[in-house]
Amino acid sequence: MSAEVVLSAENLTKSFGRRTAVADVSFEVYAGEVFGFLGPNGAGKTTTIRMLVGLARPDRGRIRIRGFDLSRDFTRAMAHVGSIVESPDLYDYLTGRENLEHFARMLTDAPSPGLRSAGGAGAAGRIPELAKLVSLEERLEDRVATYSLGMRQRLGIAQALLGAPDLLILDEPANGLDPAGIREIRRLVRLLSTERGIAVFVSSHLLAEVEQMCDRVAIIHRGRTLAVGPVRQLLVERQASSLEEVFLEVTGGETV
Amino acid sequence: MTILPLVENEVLKLLKRRRFRVVLLILIALIGIIVFGQSRIRERDRSVDWRVHTQERVARMQSWLRSGRGPTTGLRWTRFEVARLQYHLDRNMDPDAMSGPLFVRAFANVSSHLLFPLLALIFASDIVSSEFAQGSIKLLLTRPVSRTRVLASKLVALVLAVTLTVLLGGLVAYGFGSLAYGLKGWGAPILTGFRAGGDTLDVSTVRAVTLWQDVVVVYGLAWFSALAVGMLGFLTSVLLRSTAAAMGTMFAALIAGSILPFVAATWETQKYLFVTNLPLPDYYSGAPPPIPGITVGFSVVVLAAWAAAALVVAFAVFARRDVLA
Numbered sequence: 001m002s003a004e005v006v007l008s009a010e011n012l013t014k015s016f017g018r019r020t021a022v023a024d025v026s027f028e029v030y031a032g033e034v035f036g037f038l039g040p041n042g043a044g045k046t047t048t049i050r051m052l053v054g055l056a057r058p059d060r061g062r063i064r065i066r067g068f069d070l071s072r073d074f075t076r077a078m079a080h081v082g083s084i085v086e087s088p089d090l091y092d093y094l095t096g097r098e099n100l101e102h103f104a105r106m107l108t109d110a111p112s113p114g115l116r117s118a119g120g121a122g123a124a125g126r127i128p129e130l131a132k133l134v135s136l137e138e139r140l141e142d143r144v145a146t147y148s149l150g151m152r153q154r155l156g157i158a159q160a161l162l163g164a165p166d167l168l169i170l171d172e173p174a175n176g177l178d179p180a181g182i183r184e185i186r187r188l189v190r191l192l193s194t195e196r197g198i199a200v201f202v203s204s205h206l207l208a209e210v211e212q213m214c215d216r217v218a219i220i221h222r223g224r225t226l227a228v229g230p231v232r233q234l235l236v237e238r239q240a241s242s243l244e245e246v247f248l249e250v251t252g253g254e255t256v
Numbered sequence: 257m258t259i260l261p262l263v264e265n266e267v268l269k270l271l272k273r274r275r276f277r278v279v280l281l282i283l284i285a286l287i288g289i290i291v292f293g294q295s296r297i298r299e300r301d302r303s304v305d306w307r308v309h310t311q312e313r314v315a316r317m318q319s320w321l322r323s324g325r326g327p328t329t330g331l332r333w334t335r336f337e338v339a340r341l342q343y344h345l346d347r348n349m350d351p352d353a354m355s356g357p358l359f360v361r362a363f364a365n366v367s368s369h370l371l372f373p374l375l376a377l378i379f380a381s382d383i384v385s386s387e388f389a390q391g392s393i394k395l396l397l398t399r400p401v402s403r404t405r406v407l408a409s410k411l412v413a414l415v416l417a418v419t420l421t422v423l424l425g426g427l428v429a430y431g432f433g434s435l436a437y438g439l440k441g442w443g444a445p446i447l448t449g450f451r452a453g454g455d456t457l458d459v460s461t462v463r464a465v466t467l468w469q470d471v472v473v474v475y476g477l478a479w480f481s482a483l484a485v486g487m488l489g490f491l492t493s494v495l496l497r498s499t500a501a502a503m504g505t506m507f508a509a510l511i512a513g514s515i516l517p518f519v520a521a522t523w524e525t526q527k528y529l530f531v532t533n534l535p536l537p538d539y540y541s542g543a544p545p546p547i548p549g550i551t552v553g554f555s556v557v558v559l560a561a562w563a564a565a566a567l568v569v570a571f572a573v574f575a576r577r578d579v580l581a
Contacts, residue, residue, distance in 0.1 A: 086391070103395065
């Protein structure tokens with residue numbers, strides 16, 4: 001991999017009281033790839049993601065996004081990131097458009113190189129294009145309270161893309177979606193990474209789900225990364241036919 | 257760099273959730289009831305000459321004072337009232353005269369105790385915690401905007417909301433007041449500058465100003481005390497992250513504080529509590545302050561100190577704390 005590093009996490013550690021949720025987690029995400037962050041529920045995925053987007057402070061370790069240290073250069077680092085943490089919690093009482101306009105206004109002063117290269121229209125100017133991308137044009141004037149989970153998920157992705165980010169962080173995007181919804185998300189993720197060169201960080205506990213869409217993965221269990229690498233390489237190295245087998249092998253047989 | 261787009265967001269969210277409509281409805285309902293009730297009482301009193309009526313009241317209170325029986329706070333309050341009424345009698349002014357503009361002033365005096373603080377809390381206790389309840393805090397704080405700016409925009413929106421609430425209160429009061437007592441009277445002279453000594457009302461500094469000047473000062477003070485409560489509600493909203501818990505805590509504090517002077521009149525330290533100082537427009541207008549020794553200036557300083565401390569803590573906590581749940 002000679003590609004550019006978009007996100008690097010070094011030795012992230014976070015404890016809550018006596019319980020260590022995340023211990024010494026390190027990985028890198030390269031430009032334009034789909035990176036899977038895999039592990040069972042309670043493995044520390046969401047805690048890690050909360051640290052990646054600045055919602056929680058790591059006790060130790062460092063996060064850099066496009067070279068900007070997240071804790072010291074928060075706004076410049078976050079200008080490159082779009083994210084959905086846990087669930088796409090937009091404002092129920094606003095319409096889809098009002099939600100997008102709300103978050104576009106938050107980018108008015110953003111030091112976003114992506115936005116600048118995307119043209120002078122600014123984030124608000126991208127709303128029609130993004131609505132089309134996530135197939136929500138028809139429902140944009142409806143209140144989010146009336147949206148299905150799949151539609152909220154897509155609106156969340158549109159919101160995350162407003163600032164023309166280099167990195168998209170999606171936390172369990174397939175959770176609670178029907179097969180058609182999952183297929184739609186998978187299509188979007190592939191499209192964003194191949195056609196727009198956006199690095200996508202996807203967490204999931206559904207290994208099979210993610211196997212097909214990821215270029216590389218990290219396997220996390222009990223707060224530690226057990227394996228990091230390209231999907232194919234992991235399969236070959238461990239002589240496995242699926243990520244599930246790899247997972248069983250590295251965790252010593254515990255089921256997901 | 258400006259936080260105006262962020263303030264626009266916050267105001268939009270307040271409007272879309274119909275907070276102002278609720279506040280306006282409360283104001284209309286409450287002021288309507290007050291005006292109706294008051295006009296019924298005045299109907300009854302109108303048959304008597306105001307001088308005779310006021311002299312009777314003074315005499316009744318004086319005989320009660322001579323008996324010396326009753327709670328200390330009550331006796332003290334009565335002494336103040338006798339002094340105030342006597343002062344009006346001496347100058348041949350009806351202390352209970354009513355007009356639309358006078359009602360506007362009386363409304364602010366009454367509202368500074370509980371109504372304006374409660375209305376301020378409707379906005380304040382929810383402006384931060386609702387983002388936690390909805391989960392949208394995760395989006396709000398993962399945008400390339402510092403947490404300090406996010407919170408500052410919410411603070412500005414809150415100040416705007418409280419300001420608008422106090423202004424709306426004045427307008428609605430004028431609407432109902434002028435229906436019941438007539439539109440005119442803004443230029444009427446009014447006595448102001450009563451100063452509470454320890455046990456007596458000091459009338460040496462009393463002077464007459466035109467009513468509209470007095471109304472401006474009274475609303476300014478009412479706005480200031482509502483704002484101070486708003487800042488404390490803002491802090492509880494940040495700390496507790498739950499609208500219901502924040503509102504409950506602040507309501508309890510307000511109500512406890514309004515009872516305190518009656519049950520613990522001699523406990524002097526309570527003059528440093530924020531609740532004790534809230535009705536400052538009221539004792540600016542001649543009502544006895546809840547605790548001897550409180551002046552308008554003292555209250556302004558105490559409230560400002562509480563508000564400033566609340567903001568310092570709110571910003572420090574908000575900027576640092578992990579967002580989990």
